[in-house]
Amino acid sequence: MKTVIINLIIILIMPFIMLGFIKKTKAFWAGRKGVSLLQPFYDFMRLLKKGIVVSNTTSFIANIAPVIVLSSVIFAGLFVPLAGGLSVINIEYGFIIFAYLLGLSKFFALLCAMDTGSSFEGMGASREACFTSLIEPAFFIITASACGACGIYSFNSFNTFISNINMVSLCVIILAVLAFFIMLVVECSRIPVDDPATHLELTMIHEVMILDNSGFDLAVLTWASGIKMVLISSLILLFIIPSSMPYYISLILYLLLYCLIGIVVGTVESGIARIRMSHILEFVFAMTALALVILALITIRIYGG
Amino acid sequence: MNWLINDNNKCESIFDIPVLSINDLRQEIIQMKKRVVGFFGKQENDNVHLFVVLADDSEGKLYVSSAIFPPEIKEYESLTQELPSFHMFEREFYEEFNIKPLNHPWLKSVRNHKNKYEFFEMKGDEIHQVAVGPIHAGVIEPGHFRFMCCGEKIYELEIQLGWQSKGVEQLFLTSHSNRLAESVCGDSVVAYNIAYSNLVESLSGCEITNKAQLIRLIALEMERCAIHIGDLGAIAGDIAYLMGASIFGATRTLVINTMLEISGSRFARGLIETGGVNYDIDLALSDKIVSVLDKVSNDVERTVKTMLKSPTVASRLEKTGIVSKETAIEMGFTGMTARASGVNLDTRFDYPDKWYKDIENRSTKADGDVYSRTRLRYKEIKQSIYIIKKFLKELEKYSTEPLRVHCPNKMKPDSFVVSMTEGWRGEVVHIAITDTNGKFSRYKIKDASFNNWYALALAVRNNGISDFPLCNKSFNLSYCGNDL
Numbered sequence: 001m002k003t004v005i006i007n008l009i010i011i012l013i014m015p016f017i018m019l020g021f022i023k024k025t026k027a028f029w030a031g032r033k034g035v036s037l038l039q040p041f042y043d044f045m046r047l048l049k050k051g052i053v054v055s056n057t058t059s060f061i062a063n064i065a066p067v068i069v070l071s072s073v074i075f076a077g078l079f080v081p082l083a084g085g086l087s088v089i090n091i092e093y094g095f096i097i098f099a100y101l102l103g104l105s106k107f108f109a110l111l112c113a114m115d116t117g118s119s120f121e122g123m124g125a126s127r128e129a130c131f132t133s134l135i136e137p138a139f140f141i142i143t144a145s146a147c148g149a150c151g152i153y154s155f156n157s158f159n160t161f162i163s164n165i166n167m168v169s170l171c172v173i174i175l176a177v178l179a180f181f182i183m184l185v186v187e188c189s190r191i192p193v194d195d196p197a198t199h200l201e202l203t204m205i206h207e208v209m210i211l212d213n214s215g216f217d218l219a220v221l222t223w224a225s226g227i228k229m230v231l232i233s234s235l236i237l238l239f240i241i242p243s244s245m246p247y248y249i250s251l252i253l254y255l256l257l258y259c260l261i262g263i264v265v266g267t268v269e270s271g272i273a274r275i276r277m278s279h280i281l282e283f284v285f286a287m288t289a290l291a292l293v294i295l296a297l298i299t300i301r302i303y304g305g
Numbered sequence: 306m307n308w309l310i311n312d313n314n315k316c317e318s319i320f321d322i323p324v325l326s327i328n329d330l331r332q333e334i335i336q337m338k339k340r341v342v343g344f345f346g347k348q349e350n351d352n353v354h355l356f357v358v359l360a361d362d363s364e365g366k367l368y369v370s371s372a373i374f375p376p377e378i379k380e381y382e383s384l385t386q387e388l389p390s391f392h393m394f395e396r397e398f399y400e401e402f403n404i405k406p407l408n409h410p411w412l413k414s415v416r417n418h419k420n421k422y423e424f425f426e427m428k429g430d431e432i433h434q435v436a437v438g439p440i441h442a443g444v445i446e447p448g449h450f451r452f453m454c455c456g457e458k459i460y461e462l463e464i465q466l467g468w469q470s471k472g473v474e475q476l477f478l479t480s481h482s483n484r485l486a487e488s489v490c491g492d493s494v495v496a497y498n499i500a501y502s503n504l505v506e507s508l509s510g511c512e513i514t515n516k517a518q519l520i521r522l523i524a525l526e527m528e529r530c531a532i533h534i535g536d537l538g539a540i541a542g543d544i545a546y547l548m549g550a551s552i553f554g555a556t557r558t559l560v561i562n563t564m565l566e567i568s569g570s571r572f573a574r575g576l577i578e579t580g581g582v583n584y585d586i587d588l589a590l591s592d593k594i595v596s597v598l599d600k601v602s603n604d605v606e607r608t609v610k611t612m613l614k615s616p617t618v619a620s621r622l623e624k625t626g627i628v629s630k631e632t633a634i635e636m637g638f639t640g641m642t643a644r645a646s647g648v649n650l651d652t653r654f655d656y657p658d659k660w661y662k663d664i665e666n667r668s669t670k671a672d673g674d675v676y677s678r679t680r681l682r683y684k685e686i687k688q689s690i691y692i693i694k695k696f697l698k699e700l701e702k703y704s705t706e707p708l709r710v711h712c713p714n715k716m717k718p719d720s721f722v723v724s725m726t727e728g729w730r731g732e733v734v735h736i737a738i739t740d741t742n743g744k745f746s747r748y749k750i751k752d753a754s755f756n757n758w759y760a761l762a763l764a765v766r767n768n769g770i771s772d773f774p775l776c777n778k779s780f781n782l783s784y785c786g787n788d789l
Contacts, residue, residue: 030551119435123770127457192617195545199442200774202435203543273546273617276625277457277771 003086006251011077014255015226016041018233018262022190025266040226047219055212057117065112066217069105070224076101077227080234083251085159085243092153095143098231099136102187105224106132113209120201124208127277131193131205134284135183141291142176149298158238168301172294173239179290180236184265186284188229191269193280203277233261307333308359308368311723313656316507319719319738322356323370327381330357330372335387339368340637340650343723343736344394346402347747351376353402358723358736362655367723374404383409390637393755416467416788424463427453432460435770439468446784450773457769462762466787473789477737477748481505483578486735490752490786491572495521495528496728498577500735504724505579508716508739516706517581519696522660524564524573524582526689526696529729531560533682533689534605536781540679541612543775544621552608556601563597566590581709588704591697598690609683613676622676626764626776629673638760640731640753642780645681646673652727660699664692673764678779685729718743730754730783752786 020037027034036042054062078088079098087094110129113121147153150160158176161169186193189206201208210221234254241253275283307329309322325333334341334357343358353374360367374381383406384391395406397415406412413422426434433454439447447468453461473489486501487494499521506513534557541549561571568576568584576584586594612618628638633646643650647670654666669684671677716739724735731753740746757780765776 026547030547031555032551119433122433123435191545198543198545200543201442202437202773203771203775269545270547273541273544273615273621275617276621277769279620 003084004088007078007082007086007088010082010254011074011227011230014230014258015223016044018229018258019226021259021262022266022269025263026270029267029270040222044219044223047215047222050215052215052217055116055118058115058212061108061111062115062217065108065115066213066220066224068108069112070220070227072101072105072108073224073227073231076105077231079155080231081155081159081238081243082234083254084245084247085156085238085250087155090154090156094154095147098155099139102228103136105228109209109221112213116212118212120204120208121211123202124205124211127205128189128209131186131280131284134281135186135287138179138288138291139183141288141295142179145291145295145298146172146176149302155235155238156243158235159243161239162242163244168297171297175290175294175297176239177236179287179294180232180239181264182283182287182290184229184232184236184261185268186287187232188225190265192272192275193283195274203274230258233258236261308337308370311367311369312365313367313652314503314507314722314724316510316717316720316722317369319721322721324354325370325372327355327372327374327378330355330370331382331384333370334359334384337368340639341388341390341394342367342725342732342734343749343751344391344398345736345747345749346374346398346404347738348402349373353404355398356721356736356738362650365656369721369723374402379403380405380407382407385409389635390756392636393759414467416470418465418467424451424465425453425461427455427460429455431455439465448784452770452773454770457771459765459768459770459773462765462773464758464762466758466784468788469785470788474748474750477750478745481745481748484575487574487577489750489789490783492532492783493528493728493730493733493752493786494572494574495524495577496726496733497735499525500724500726500733502577502579503726504722504735504737505716506712507722507724508720508737508743509713510717511580511710511712513581513710514703514706514708516585516700516703517708517710518658518660519700519703520567520582520584520586520708521577523586523693523696523700524567524576525726525728526693527560527564527567528573530601530686530689530693531557531564532729532781533686534560534601536778537605537609537679537682537686539778539781540622540675540775541618543778544618546612546615546618549608549612549618552604556604556608559597559601563594566593578709580712581707583708585708586697586700588701591700595694595697598693602687602690605683605686613680619676621772621775622679623674625675625772626761626768626779627672627674628760628764632763633673633760636759636763637756639756640727641678641681641685641729642731642753642757642760644668645671645678647671650731652725652732656725660696664695675775675779716743716745728753730781730786731757733786750786750789752783752789754782754784754786758782758787 019040024034076098079094081087110125113125146157150157161173194205213221237257307323311317337359339359339361342360345356347354356371358367358369383395385395386408395409400414435452437450439449449465451463452459483498487498489497534553538550538553564573565571576582628646630647633643633648639650649668653661718739718741720739722737726733734751736749737745738747761780765773
């Protein structure tokens, strides 16, 4: 029961704090004071109070999509182990359900964007579909190799690398953290793949898909996107924080490291420019390359004696 | 003689301008092979009087000639088919006087879009159209952009402007003033005001003091500096290079705040008046300007170097939105756009007054891509700062001179004058003709954007559509300077 409540609180509240840390870090590097850490939450509450404007060309999809996007992301979150290596639903092969729940949310987000009939949103949807679908193979290669290596068929297999550290597992940890960081950047539309702060429709990926959403729908979609960031960060943290720790220390470490990931994302965003749209595929494939190296390392350890 | 040879800002009698038949004039223009800076009509009773001003930039001379269209002649063979750089001018002339250039490849309205117009279209399953504007996200002026894309790639961009056409040239006939001149184009306040003031002073035979001249030029260079720094920030912002965006934004503020100290307006509105200037730069202020400029120079140099060295930035800027040198010459692009393509065109040095004569103008290597335009801005900022410091030193010699001299209200009758000033974007051309009472009977304004908008359309071809905002920002052309 304790796990259920704490995990849910982390999944639902942490997105705002992570976004707050990203904004604060970007402001810091730009030499500005920046908005309050809780500003994303205030924005969320403000949007909830607002009315919704829906384009005449939309069908019922546009009405139901935002809620489906949010609920499938929250549901996916139940399969992710958080503090203490405990997840709300712990079943074998839960990571497959996780991946396809994220897929479902993406599917409805794309449908919702296409549904508005705007020429911008179709463009954004095609970009998002193209870039994020290439994440899937890399995700499965990493997860399946990790599962195969330690015989546990769930996300908890990630945790075993930090528990018995050696050369190979250290390499795997570093590579996997990098790979999931790329996944985070791509899935959550951060610089250098996408610029969440731009007003230029033609350059947007994720932002342009929610251009026609307002009020409650927009609040829900931004929230879902934030939750996704927390979930992927949790996958990174599984490689870093051993589950053998006492529960509350692990919990505190989790919370601190979420903020740290937010700071890292903000710092990366401040330091580099966006990649040209035609080169983003290469960036996404870097995750696949990392995944293949992890697979090779694990294969060598198991079969190479 | 079929041409009247004139200087910049020099007043000539209207009767000295040769009047040819349109066919002769057309042949002459084709043979001259010079750059066009003016091609406009004037209603004279039932006739339309067409004036042509060509520029010889290597000699620093202007060539003026004209032709008369009696009411029964409603068409002529277009020049654009021989000289593509005339395409905007002939479209504008057709729109105003309904005299049709035959065989013009693209006789679309420039400003008035009342008639139904079909945009260029590509057909095919893979092709999609993207229409942007005229209302945009963000606080910018209205313009409509129609892209023909195959996937992410732009095949063709058609630009439709004229949404805020407000009859500026007509206003100059009824009530001209410095305040009107500086309101034409809000980011080139000084350039427009200088062009107008020079023109009026030339027509009324008014000699302004050295001091006033220097203060005007200092303001002109400050304007160039401020806008270039702001644009560097905007380019950085477009590629999400946040450090550049914030530092350039802050640095630009330093420059425009200095203008505020000089003239009480951050964009130098109200500084320049016919006959001189309204505000002085004394020694204390001069020292302050120098110290601010030193800081600006350091900040810009450091940030530009870091930015252009960053591989992610270079990969976005290099080989994006290329305008080749040949295209730039053929299409008659001017100002910064031309210089970034390697065409060395600068009114300040091609038609120098006594102040710019001694300043060395080194041309730089340029490839016509966004990177070149970014780098050129940096070079021009450095050059402007050098020029401002030099002029501030000169200014000390003339501290006793008055700021403003009295200018006779009456302008010479039946005169013609061309006034060109190099604004930050390129040449700002004001041409005026006076009637027998010494009142303006025709006032023509040409902003560099009038030529250069087509450069943007050419630059984005075969580029990704997501690079369009970056290309657009690298030119930063004026909507109001085009729409008038």
